[in-house]
Amino acid sequence: MxxxxxxxxxxxxxxxxxxxxxxxxxxxxxxxxxxxxxxxxxxxxxxxxxxxxxxxxxxxxxxxxxxxxxxxxxxxxxxxxxxxxxxxxxxxxxxxxxxxxxxxxxxxxxxxxxxxxxxxxxxxxxxxxxxxxxxxxxxxxxxxxxxxxxxxxxxxxxxxxxxxxxxxxxxxxxxxxxxxxxxxxxxxxxxxxxxxxxxxxxxxxxxxxxxxxxxxxxxxxxGVGNCHIYVDKTADLDMAVSITVNAKTSRPAVCNAAESLLVHREVAAEFLPKVFRALKDKGVEIRGDEMCRKYGAAAAAPEDYDTEYLDYIISVKVVDDVDAAIEHINLHGTGHSEAIVTNDYRNAERFKADVDAAAVYVNASTRFTDGFEFGYGAExxxxxxxxxxxxxxxxxxxxxxxxxxxxxxxxx
Amino acid sequence: MxxxxxxxxxxxxxxxxxxxxxxxxxxxxxxxxxxxxxxxxxxxxxxxxxxxxxxxxxxxxxxxxxxxxxxxxxxxxxxxxxxxxxxxxxxxxxxxxxxxxxxxxxxxxxxxxxxxxxxxxxxxxxxxxxxxxxxxxxxxxxxxxxxxxxxxxxxxxxxxxxxxxxxxxxxxxxxxxxxxxxxxxxxxxxxxxxxxxxxxxxxxxxxxxxxxxxxxxxxxxxGVGNCHIYVDKTADLDMAVSITVNAKTSRPAVCNAAESLLVHREVAAEFLPKVFRALKDKGVEIRGDEMCRKYGAAAAAPEDYDTEYLDYIISVKVVDDVDAAIEHINLHGTGHSEAIVTNDYRNAERFKADVDAAAVYVNASTRFTDGFEFGYGAExxxxxxxxxxxxxxxxxxxxxxxxxxxxxxxxx
Structure with a gap:
């Protein structure tokens, strides 16, 4: 000493x-x-x-x-x-x-x-x-x-x-x-x-x-994690709600918590009200783009998409397809943990291959990126x-x- | 471009x-x-x-x-x-x-x-x-x-x-x-x-x-390699000459070439004249400590032991035992390739365990540290x-x- x-x-x-x-x-x-x-x-x-x-x-x-x-x-x-x-x-x-x-x-x-x-x-x-x-x-x-x-x-x-x-x-x-x-x-x-x-x-x-x-x-x-959940067109929307709420709220202060939600345009009208209700029930503040604001989100500033809140806040954005989601993630992500919720085989494979991050999930919460959860017994x-x-x-x-x-x- | x-x-x-x-x-x-x-x-x-x-x-x-x-x-x-x-x-x-x-x-x-x-x-x-x-x-x-x-x-x-x-x-x-x-x-x-x-x-x-x-x-x-050959008391001295000459002269300009020779005090009188003759035959300039100078080496300055010559020059030092050799190597080496020539099992094991380098050799030339020699097909x-x-x-x-x-x- x-x-x-x-x-x-x-x-x-x-x-x-x-x-x-x-x-x-x-x-x-x-x-x-x-x-x-x-x-x-x-x-x-x-x-x-x-x-x-x-x-x-x-x-x-x-x-x-x-x-x-x-x-x-x-x-x-x-x-x-x-x-x-x-x-x-x-x-x-x-x-x-x-x-x-x-x-x-x-x-x-x-x-x-x-x-x-x-x-x-x-x-x-x-x-x-x-x-x-x-x-x-x-x-x-x-x-x-x-x-x-x-x-x-x-x-x-x-x-x-x-x-x-x-x-x-x-x-x-x-x-x-x-x-x-x-x-x-x-x-x-x-x-x-x-x-x-x-x-x-x-x-x-x-x-x-x-x-x-x-x-x-x-x-x-x-450790820095601006982690995303992308909800694809073919996602099981109940699963998507469950994963989003878990990834955002089970422990918001840790690096594998989700900070941002991306939603395929074709399911936005059905999914956004559901997930917003579930998030608000947990006390989460929602900041989104124009379409999100129709369903009660506050307006997101551009920097929201680059922010690791580590708090009960989430940014949300509607995207055109899986490619737009991947592009957004590779631009705004920090290479930590990224998840897609989908039932489309090709989109799942594409997301796994093209997202540049330490851990890429299909149909699971980003919260599993952890030495103990991976079976290493330590971290x-x-x-x-x-x-x-x-x-x-x-x-x-x-x-x-x-x-x-x-x-x-x-x-x- | x-x-x-x-x-x-x-x-x-x-x-x-x-x-x-x-x-x-x-x-x-x-x-x-x-x-x-x-x-x-x-x-x-x-x-x-x-x-x-x-x-x-x-x-x-x-x-x-x-x-x-x-x-x-x-x-x-x-x-x-x-x-x-x-x-x-x-x-x-x-x-x-x-x-x-x-x-x-x-x-x-x-x-x-x-x-x-x-x-x-x-x-x-x-x-x-x-x-x-x-x-x-x-x-x-x-x-x-x-x-x-x-x-x-x-x-x-x-x-x-x-x-x-x-x-x-x-x-x-x-x-x-x-x-x-x-x-x-x-x-x-x-x-x-x-x-x-x-x-x-x-x-x-x-x-x-x-x-x-x-x-x-x-x-x-x-790539920086201040590599050593240590010749232990029980070394096969002909093998030690062959390894030293190969490590120094087969391609002096590369990083796995030897730059320094350490010799156990008890074999110095027999080994130094042999190895100096063989090195001089190849045109190598020898810089050594007091004992080496008795056998025709030039005087080494302290900085010689920290120098990667990449040339037909070698520094030589007489040491008391394997521990002194290891200590010298861990102080002056660059963590590249280090070799012991010995027939003593415990000294071989100790050298392998205690020398802090990328490649540690027993009874072989440092020149083998190379992607092709290791079987990787590229480097x-x-x-x-x-x-x-x-x-x-x-x-x-x-x-x-x-x-x-x-x-x-x-x-x-």
Whole structure:
């Protein structure tokens, strides 16, 4: 814990020792960390109260304060999260494939740790434990840079995790928290290419854009989702209502929630009144084009179609056909999750092939884009970039590979 | 061809059409391009002569002029390269895995094009044809930015490829060359996150560093190799001489050539005279530490151990044991290719596990780190980063994945 360069250098120095831990040793550390959180719940809550009070004094939004505040149940959930990660299979060491070449060289592609992972996040203190668990299980050292709003909480949690982890055999320096909350600290961190192997920003669009724009370290971009539901001419309209309401309202603040609804012109007159009624029943504000306004929508401004509301608001637009829907999505979407509701085979196939996004659904809610729903047992985030990982990232996405080659004197 | 923004926008507009081409159509385009190069050999050579003359006038190095100059044979090789890529299996569309989830959703992970790939390269005009072939086969649109020294050659080659390709069904804009050779053009290109999906710099260390430092688009870093051979105490010394000489001298200008030799102290007195004789026979200049100087090496400066000579020069250092070798390599290496020569099982395993590089060899030359030698049939470059791809990159590394999910009304 401390200054950027110290924390990052200590993490780099811990790489080899982390790489030597076996799964049993890593799981023992995770269990010790979980126990540490549970036995220091009071201490964490006391430090968290300082952050919450400060946020209230500064007049921060209730949403931020909700993300920031910890209670017993949330701390228990953090501990359980570490135990759940301990239960997952360890991806490190797996030989992905191996071939014997004609000259006798045995070339194996093996899964190995990234080395040092930098996590830049905002006001959620649970990310501290979450990121430590996932990085540790994948034998990575981790440099944490949380938001200044959560500094007391993060310091307390990291301190407990480090003490418990080291007592259980975790290499010194393998987990580090940058406690310098200045803007310069994060700017410095993003350019430490010799010390940090990969950066993962976890938070809102502003944070992610800033990291993408300023980092020289490779970044895994996560999380912004301007997700669409397109209701095709042949859609089962009851199914379409159910999927739209679920995608919009089951958890509006998450990135896989739908933000925009596109409706085929030929079913608009029948579908719009139905879906608007269902959405309004859930308290959703509807902003639409001219045709939507006939059925009670407010007027949408052009920027509405580019907005990730993360709230009980939806933009709606009537389109001529599946091609217009695909074009609109590829123009306004963020490459996260997109769904078509249809019974037309060709339109379903066309939508799956032509929509450029991490996850493309036919007749299902966008809300399934999630590491747990996909069966990965964990989630570091949802990648919306195309390099390395795309869509929900599990433990394997925190690893890289190495070619290991056995010879008996081969030269070229 | 033309200004940065025009070329990149045209490439983006071609993405969907590129994505719709099947393998037969793509191979037909590649064959037409190969035929186009062969039937316009004279035209290419005429334009190339302008570049070569200008380079001579500017007093450029013979090495640069050699990379720049095209003759009939080199143009035939470019055409053959396109035909070879046509022969390779097409990775696009492959379902990497698919699972039926408990709720009935069928979640498939499918290999799809990146979209638009930007290639930034230097004076080798053959990269123009090479990059077009690899990107086209993987259904990617490509934006080319070659060095100003090769502008006439690149313009001629790109023009021929585009005309032949479009006549054979290639979408308009799918291949574009930026002919603006200003520094501002490349700076602008590196920040077009909305238009270009990934950047691949191909060239020397300076170019690659500049792209890594300045790009906001995700980059695949390729090619710098400060590769080591470590000769352990139990090495077969004849094998060690053979591997060292091969790794240093079989092609010194490439990134998988060895630049540095580490020798276990206990075999130094026997091994150094042998290997120095063999290296000197090949015209290699030897720069070493105190012990090496006893056997005729020149004195190495500290920076020698961080230098990728790409020439008939090698740095040599005597080390105490395998741990010291690993530590030296992890400090001075560039994460490319590293080799141990040993007959000690534990040291071999330790070296493989602890050296942090794309390819780690036991008892073989580092020169095998190559897409063709690894059996991939093609090579875009050798990645020395940990995200997305590490080591030799074949066609699959020019693709990304997409989750395609079939449902029947699932909500969460």
């Amino acid at each position: 401390g200054k950027v360069i110290q924390v990052a250098e200590a993490a780099k120095a811990a790489k080899s020792a982390m790489n030597r831990l076996n799964t049993i040793e890593k799981n023992r550390i995770l269990e010790a960390m979980a126990a540490g959180l549970l036995s220091h719940t009071e201490e964490i809550m006391k430090q968290n109260a300082l952050d919450v009070d400060a946020a209230r004094e500064k007049g921060r939004t209730p949403a931020l304060i909700d993300r920031l505040a910890l209670d017993k149940k949330r701390i228990q959930a953090m501990a359980q999260g570490l135990r759940d990660v301990a239960e997952l299979p360890d991806p490190i060491g797996e030989i992905i494939h191996a071939t014997k070449r004609p000259n006798g060289l045995l070339i194996a592609k093996q899964r190995v740790p990234m080395g040092v992972i930098g996590i830049i996040y905002e006001a959620r203190p649970n990310v501290t434990a979450d990121a430590v668990g996932l990085c540790l299980k994948t034998s990575n050292a981790v440099v944490l840079k949380g938001g200044s709003e959560a500094i007391h909480s993060n310091t307390a949690i990291a301190d407990i995790l480090i003490r418990a982890g080291e007592a259980a055999g975790m290499p010194k320096g393998a987990v580090g928290l940058i406690t310098d909350t200045s803007r310069e600290a994060v700017a410095e961190m993003m350019k430490l290419n010799d010390l940090i192997d990969v950066l993962i920003p976890r938070g809102g669009g502003g944070l992610i854009r800033s990291v993408v724009q300023n980092a020289t370290i490779p970044v895994i971009q996560t 570091i985030g949802i990648s919306t970039q195309k390099l390395h990982a795309r869509g929900p990232m599990g433990l394997a996405e925190l690893t890289t590979t190495k070619y290991v080659i056995d010879g008996d004197g081969q030269i070229r | 033309g200004k940065v923004i025009q070329v990149a926008e045209a490439a983006k507009a071609a993405k969907s059409a590129m994505n719709r081409l099947n393998t037969i159509e793509k191979n037909r385009i590649l064959e037409a391009m190969a035929a186009g190069l062969l039937s316009h050999t004279e035209e290419i050579m005429k334009q190339n002569a302008l570049d070569v003359d200008a380079a001579r006038e500017k007093g450029r190095t013979p090495a640069l002029i050699d990379r720049l100059a095209l003759d009939k044979k080199r143009i035939q090789a470019m055409a053959q390269g396109l035909r070879d890529v046509a022969e390779l299996p097409d990775p696009i569309g492959e379902i990497i895995h698919a699972t039926k989830r408990p709720n009935g959703l069928l979640i498939a992970k499918q290999r799809v094009p990146m979209g638009v790939i930007g290639i930034i390269y230097e004076a080798r005009p053959n990269v123009t044809a090479d990059a077009v072939g690899l990107c086209l086969k993987t259904s990617n649109a490509v934006v080319l930015k070659g060095g100003s020294e090769a502008i006439h050659s690149n313009t001629a080659i790109a023009d021929i490829l585009i005309r032949a390709g479009e006549a054979a069904g290639m979408p308009k804009g799918a291949v574009g060359l930026i002919t603006d050779t200003s520094r501002e053009a490349v700076a602008e290109m590196m920040k077009l996150n909305d238009l270009i999906d990934v950047l691949i710099p191909r060239g020397g260390g300076g170019l690659i560093r500049s792209v890594v430092q300045n790009a906001t688009i995700p980059v695949i870093q390729t 875009i470059g050798i990645s020395t980063q940990k995200l997305h791809a590490r080591g030799p990159m074949g066609l699959a590394e020019l693709t990304t994945t997409k989750y395609v999910i079939d449902g029947d009304g699932q909500i969460r």
